[in-house]
Amino acid sequence: MLGALARRLFGSANDRFLKGLSSQVAAINALEGEVAALDDTGLKARTQAFKDRLAAGETLDDILVEAFATVREAAKRVLGQRHYDVQLLGGMVLHKGMIAEMKTGEGKTLVATLAVYLNALTGNGVHVVTVNDYLARRDAEWMGNVYRYLGLTVGCILHELDDLQRRDAYASDITYGTNNEFGFDYLRDNMKFRLEEMVQRPFHYAIVDEVDSILIDEARTPLIISGPTEDNSELYTKVDRLIPKLTAEDYEKDEKQRTVTLTEGGVEHIEQLLIESGLLTEGTLYDIHNVSLVHHVNQALRAHKIFTRDVDYIVKDDKVVIIDEFTGRMMEGRRYSEGLHQALEAKEHVEIQNENQTLASITFQNYFRLYPKLAGMTGTAMTEAGEFADIYKLEVIECPTNKPVQRKDADDEVYRTEREKFAAIKVKVEECFQRKQPVLVGTVSIEKSEALSTYLKQAGIPHKVLNARYHEMEASIVAQAGRPGAVTIATNMAGRGTDIQLGGNLDMRVRQELAEITDEAARAERIEAIRSEIKVDAEIAREAGGLYVIGSERHESRRIDNQLRGRSGRQGDPGASAFFVSLEDDLMRIFGSERMDAWLQRFGIKDGEAIVHPWMNKALEKAQQKVEARNFDMRKHILKYDDVMNDQRKVVYEQRREIMNAPDVQSTIVDMRNETIEAMVTEAIPHNAYAEQWNVAGLHTEVQNVLGLDLAVADWAKEEGIADEAIRERITQAVDEKMAAKDQAYGADTMRMVEKSLLLQLLDQTWKEHLLALDHLRQGINLRAYAQRDPLNEYKREAFELFSEMLGGLRATVTRVLAHVELRFAEPQAVPQPQMPRNITAMHPAFDADELEEAGLALAGGEERGAGNVATLAPPQAQAISRNAPCPCGSGKKYKHCHGRV
Known part of the structure; x- marks a missing residue:
């Protein structure tokens, strides 16, 4: 009651904020006549003048009034539309990195031009994010006329563009695109081998249109780039045939949580059905060796009892296509994860596509938090103001309508x-x-x-x-x-x-x-x-x-x-x-x-x-508030788990960029090799252990396997007074000499290229395996609650341990591969360069000897396969060819881009 009285006397915080902007609106209006008097050349020249002032040390806030007046006049001349005063307020809200709630029909698309133009003057790029390709294309063409008139460049990211076209679009002052395209480009960029192949620039400022739809409704669905795994379609089909045989007493369905679980009787019934169909051959359903079968049964049960055709998905062209629950649109190219989509395909008797393994993923929550400055606009955001503040640190400002609402x-x-x-x-x-x-x-x-x-x-x-x-x-x-x-x-x-x-x-x-x-x-x-x-x-x-x-x-x-x-x-x-x-x-x-x-x-x-009756309205509103609170908790819960992976993702992606940016990675390779040797020696010769407690034989075997050296470790251990430090130094010296000999034999430049290429490929491979391990950990971590342990804390602890193991494994693998690698130079021939795939696919598969031989290459030794052996593509006279000279194979490319490419 007191709060209502205070708001009546002093106005709400929202009203006071808008009142504080009114002086700038008045200043923009005061400039209207002066700016309108300029000819086209004079109006366009203001853009360069603004850039010069920013370069001289002025801030965006210093030039806001003049820039907004310029955009308003440009819109009048190009579009025949003049920004209302309330639209100027909306533009200022967007510029300040807030969410502008503006009612439908108030011209949000035009409002965005004000903040977009102002922030694009820095030259760092502005992203305007829309919910579909049609709106991205339409707005880039429609509002792009204003920007181009004022001398700024405009790009648009569409699904069909290749990398070169995307790079050009991102290099523009203003880039339009969908949330999916921006997010997937970020993931794909962090799977590239060269900095020049990356399409995005460092993030600067983004305006998200329909911000509630993208940052709230889609926040539960992560973006995932994945590669195919083994074919399990027959198992999905067989399990699917059993689900209709279950009775209502065999399962419990919770429509609030959208979950379904087997009852005790249901477990016995499904076990009997699995035995009769030959799928369960030994033990019970929940024995450790039947874990895959449990997974298939659970997903088939969800597909039949929770998901409904023409509500959650439709069947079109022999495919199961997901329906967006918030817009009713088909979500082409999107698939449910963890085998659920395959279970739906089996249920609808369409072609079952392979399951996929995650190669890279990110939630929209963590993607958009990468922007140093973020803003949004929508017609409905106040009901979710708490979530925007909590998750994104975004304040929602309700902008008034140009005319009173008569509805x-x-x-x-x-x-x-x-x-x-x-x-x-x-x-x-x-x-x-x-x-x-x-x-x-x-x-x-x-x-x-x-x-x-x-x-x-x-x-x-x-x-x-x-x-x-x-x-x-x-x-x-x-x-x-x-x-x-x-x-x-x-x-x-x-x-x-x-x-x-x-x-x-x-x-x-x-x-x-x-x-x-x-x-x-x-x-x-x-x-x-x-x-x-x-x-x-x-x-x-x-x-x-x-x-x-x-x-x-x-x-x-x-x-x-x-x-x-x-x-x-x-x-x-x-x-x-x-x-x-x-x-x-x-x-x-x-x-x-x-x-x-x-x-x-x-x-x-x-x-x-x-x-x-109004009471019914209130009862319905309370029911909706319960659902909204539950959905918020779900999104927050998902984010807490994804934050753990996000911290690791940032470290890995930052390391990749540093590797690509470095002229060579020799010092990194040497550090990894020394740490690997340190770990080997420490494990075999524990600190303060007696000589008879040393595992000399194990150390000898490990040195042979990892470093490819047959050293007299046993003889060294017999020397009087020798310590672990001396043994470590001898091993390090021996492997340094071996690698120096490889530099001499193949050329230092060639070895530097091999090291850089290998480090990136092996980092990608270990990161992919780590993501799979985290997926498995995430699926079962909630069971820790039965042991009175917090699942989130357990996940954080074990995820950190897995990450440490991943880094240790990477160091050992890189050391082992480089120690064993032998290079042979094949005869010159044109080898087609692989293209970066646009779709969901494995980006960097491990080397395979057969594939290399098909490409005209050869492996030395040939005993091991996979990531343990690598061949460098180069003609025999490689040593004498300049990196920028034409390749001898006749392809017309520079040598470094053809057979000199690692």
Whole structure:
């Protein structure tokens, strides 16, 4: 109560912050006349002037007012759009590294130009992150006109681009792209062999559009680059056939947590089925040697009992395609991990693709925390303000609308059954259709949108259904959803990126209807006719009450409901919204009161009647808050575990960059060799141990295996008064002499290249194996809770031990490989250079003797295979060829890029 009184007297913290920016808005407005008086040349020249001032020591804040005034004038001249004062406020919020919450239709895309231009003046690059390729391409072209007019370069990252095109796009002052493309490029860059092959520049500043969708909704899904493992498709198929034979008593399903587990009776039943099918040959299901079988059974059970076709995924072109639960879009190229996707493929009887092993991964949370300065914009962020502050240290500022919101939000209508609810929605849509009021109906799944579509077809109401289709089609359907009498059914409206304007969208109609008209006069005449039509249609829609938004059920997150509701009432337009809920909806069934149905019946609610009361709204809001809190805890829990891996990831990626940046890595190799020798000697000759306790034979064997040296270690140990330090020095001297001889034989430059290439490849190989070990550790770590131990602390401790072992193993492997490597020079021939793959694939497989021989190479010795032997590609006269000379093989490439490439 006191807080409410204080806010009334002094305003909220949000209001006070915005009030503090009002003086700068006034200053920008004061400059408008002066900037407008400049000709095009004078306006464009301001960009270089700003850069010169920054180079002279001024800050971005010093030039903010003038830069914003420049962008506003450029937008007026290029786009015919002038930034409102509230949009200037939004631009300042973005520049300060905060999240700007701006209602739908307030022009967030235009707002971003202010902060993007200002921060791009530093020359360090600005990333604008969108939710799909269509929006990235559209915004880069649309807003790119403003930037290019002012002399800045603009790039756009799309899925089909190769590395050269990506490097050029990232080198631009401003780069548009999706969160997935930015994240995968970061992972791929840290799997490259040369700095010049990397496409991204050091991170500087990013603005995330639809920030709640990317940083909240997708935060539970990590980006993973993986390579294929062995084929287990037959096992998935066999196990899948057994699941339908289980009864309801054989498993327990928790829909809140989306988990399913076998009961004691279910374990006995599945064991019997596995024995009958020949899959379980010895012991019980939970014996250690049957761990793989348990994994397959659990994933098949989840696929059948938790995941639903046309809700969680669809089957298209003989593939299981994931459906994004927040946008209803198909997520092409995304696959569930840990064998779940294969279990779904077996369930739907489509081709089962191989499981994958993780080569590199990162969560969006940790990726976006790499940016020194981060900002975001969306229509709905205040409900998640706590999470943004906790995870990303981002403050949410609610920006006012340019015109007061006129939308009328009705109380929820609660029905007993879904049938009654759909019937009520049909009646409401019919009413709106008859008075030519445009209607947008939001659903939470494809299944529900198709069910509603059937109801409307029966009533003879023409409508369009928007779900899991191409973004361009989405844009055209959404853009025309404001025409009089238009009825649109959409599976979620988050991140659609297109405004619903009453009367229709001029630009979209021009693009669709006038694509083939080339005559300028005819085109201009037709555009004017369309503009007049839209003006008339907009007035009809306004008189009918504006856009009526119907929610067919409450989503788990209030934010998603608010996004749907916010589509109506843009820029002061009239509008209305209402949510229709039934007790059979997932949210009500799982999280609502179990006694509500009996309560409604007791009060005499008849068939087809609804209960409408503000108390019901509050009850639903509390149910949503419970779900949101649970989801936040899940995301925070995942982040705590990923933070452990993230610390290790940073160390490994930083080491890779240092290795690639160094002229050679000889000193690193020598250090690794000395540490390996130190570890070998310490293990065989413990500190302060008597000579008779020394494991001399073991040390001799280890020296032979790792260093390839047959040294008289046993004789040394018999010498009077010899200590472990002397033995260590003799071993070190012997191996140093061996490596010096290799330098002499093959050339120091060649050996430096071999060392650098090998170190990178072996680092990648050991990191990949380490990620697999962490995956296995993560899967079983929760069981430690039964022993009264904190799983997270146990994970941190064991992950650190695994990382230390990985580094020790890397040192030993690098030392062993270089000690044993023998180089032979093959006859010159053109060897095709491998391309960096764009898709999910293993980047750097270990060397294999057969593959090298096929490429015209030979291994000396030939007894060992794999990473223990490496051949360097070079013609016989390698020693005499300059690195920059043309290669003798005739390929036309420089020698260092062809047969001189390691």
